[in-house]
Amino acid sequence: MIPEAEPLLSVQGLKVHYPVRHGWRGKPLAVKAVDGVDLTLHTGQCLGLVGESGCGKSSIAQALLGLVPATEGVIRLDGHEITGTAKVPAMALARSAQMVFQDPMSSLNPRQTIREILSGPLRLHGMTDRAEREARVAEMLSLVGMAPEVASRYPHEFSGGQRQRLCIARALILRPKLVICDEPVSALDVSIRAQIINLLLELKDRLGIALLLISHDLGVVEHMSDRIAVMYLGRIVEEGGWREIFTAPAHPYTRALISAIPDPMHRDRAPARLGGEIPSPLSPPEGCAFHPRCPLAMPRCHSGGGPEFTRISADHRARCHLLQTGNPHV
Template identity: 55%
Template sequence: MSAAPDPAGAPILKVEDLHVRFPVSGGLLGRKRTLHAVSGVDLSVQPGQCLSLVGESGCGKSTTALAIMGLQPPSSGAITVEGRPVYGPGAPDRRARARLAQIVFQDPFSTLNPRETVGRALSQPLMLHGVRSRAERAERVATALRQVGLLPEHAARYPHEFSGGQRQRIGIARALILGPRLIVLDEPVSALDVSIRAQIINLLMDLQQNLGLSYLMISHDLGVVEHVSDRVAVMFAGQIVEEGGWREVFTAPAHPYTRRLIETIPNPARLTGGASEILPPAPEPPSGSIFWPPVDRRPDISQPPEPSALVSIGEDHRARVRPV
C-alpha cells in the first residue's frame, strides 16, 4: 500500500451523488421501467492512493467505472478528475480525458487487436496525441514495456504470442503510455491464473510507488483488495453501504453485507483445524436507525432507493443507515 496521502489535499478523483439509470422494457405488455444501476454514489481518491470498490457481480461497480471514464453518461451527479469535470460545461474532450485517466480491463486479450503488433497498439495513442516522431514513439513504447517487465523487442510480436499475464502487462503499458495520474483497474487479475496474480499485483504496487499513480480498483476478490488498498468502499444494489480505511473495514465491518463478504475470504485455519479468526461483534447503528439496505433480500432496483445516509461508525469509517 502507498504512503498515506494528505487528507487535506485536493482529491484526484471526486464523484458526487452519481446516478445511472437505464430504461428497460419487459412483461407481456412491454411496459417501460427504469433500472437504477447506480444510486447516489459518492467517492474520492487522493493523489497516490488506492481506493477499492468491492461488491458482488451486478452491484454497479463497473457501471460506476465506465461513468468515471466518460464511457457511460450519468443520469445525474458530478465527476471531476484533477479538478476538471468529466461531463457538462468545461469538460475536456475525449483526447484530453485520455491524458487524465486510463482504464485496465479484466480481459486483456479482448481489448487488443489480434492483427496489430504490440508496438502499433501502444504507439497509436501517441500518434493521436500529436507525437509525430517515429523515433520518439518507439522510445516511449520501449520505456512502457520495460516499466511493466517486458522487453522492447516484444513490440514486434502479436497478442496471441503472449501468455495471459503478459497480455495484462501490455494492457497496463497501454494505460501508462500517455502518462495519466489516475488508473481505473476493472478486475485486473480475476482472469489470470492464481500463480500470476501476485506478480501483476506486485507490478501495480511498484508502478504506483515509482510513478505516483492513483488507483480506483474494481474487484470482488477481497484477498487482493486487502493487500493493495488504502481505502475500501463496499457497494450493494447500486449504493455504497460502507466505506473507510481498509483496516477499519476489514477488522470491524459494520454493515451486514460487508460482514458477509469478508466471511467468504478463504481462511486456511478452517482447513487445517487451527484457530480461525472471528470477526468482532458488529457495532450498533446510531439510535433510531438501522443498517440499510437489508441483505436478506435484494432491493428492487427498478424502484428508486429509499432515503438513507452514510453516517460515522468510527474514525475514518462510515456505513449506510436509514432512520426508523
C-alpha cells in the same frame, strides 16, 4: 501517506440509469445500476471498490471514463468536470484516466503488433516524431518488465500474465493520473496474480498515480487498497480504511463478504450466509435495499428512503439503521 487537500477524483451523487422498454401500462422503466454514489480518491492512493456482480462497479468505471453518460451527479477529475455541459473533451479525459480490463486477450487487437498497439495512442494524441514514439514504447515495456524487443510480436505470442503487462503498459503510455483496474487478475492463473498485483503497486508508488481497483476478490482488495468502498445494488453501504473494514466491518453485508474469504487457518469457520436473491435494479426494494437478505433486519428497514451514512470514526462510515440505534450486536 497524507492525502492532498484537493482529491484527484471527486464523485458526488452519481447516478447511472439505463432506460429499458416501457413496462406495464406504459410506465417507463430504468435499470438503476448506480443510484447515488459519492467517492473521493487522492493521488498515490488505491481505492478498492467491491461488491457482488451486478452491483454497479463497472458502470461507475465507465461513467468515470465518459463511456456511458451520467444520469445525475458530478464527476471531477484532476480539477476538470467530466459531467454536464462544461465537461472536459474526450481526448483530454483519455490523457488523465485509462483502464486495465479483465481479459487481456480480448482487449488487445490481434491484428496489430505490440508496437502498433502502444504507439497508436501516442499518434492519436499528437506525438508525430517516430523516434520519440519508439523511445516511449521501449520505456513502457521496460517499466512493466518486458524487453523492448517484443514490440514486433503479436498478442497471441504471449502468456496471459505477459498480455496483462502489455495492457498495463498501454494504459500508462499517455502517462495518466488515474488508472482504473477492472478485475485485473481474475482471468489469470493463481501463480501469476501476485506478480501483476505487485507490479501495479510498484507502478503506483513509482509514478505517483491513483488506482481505482474494481474486484469481487476481497483478498486482492485487502492487499492492494488504502481505502475500500463496499457497493450493494447501486449504492455505497460502507467506506473506510482497509484496516477498519477488514478488522471491524460495520455493515452486515460487508461482514458477510469478509467471512466468505477462504481462510486455511480456520477451516471450521462457517461463512455468514445470505438468504434470498439480489433484488432487481429495475425495481429495488423500499427502505434499505439489503433488508430482504439481512439477518438483522427490523421493521424500520422495510420502509422509507433507506438509512443515511453513520460515521463510525474519522475515516469509517456505513449505512445501517442498527448503527443509528446503537445496537451492540451490529
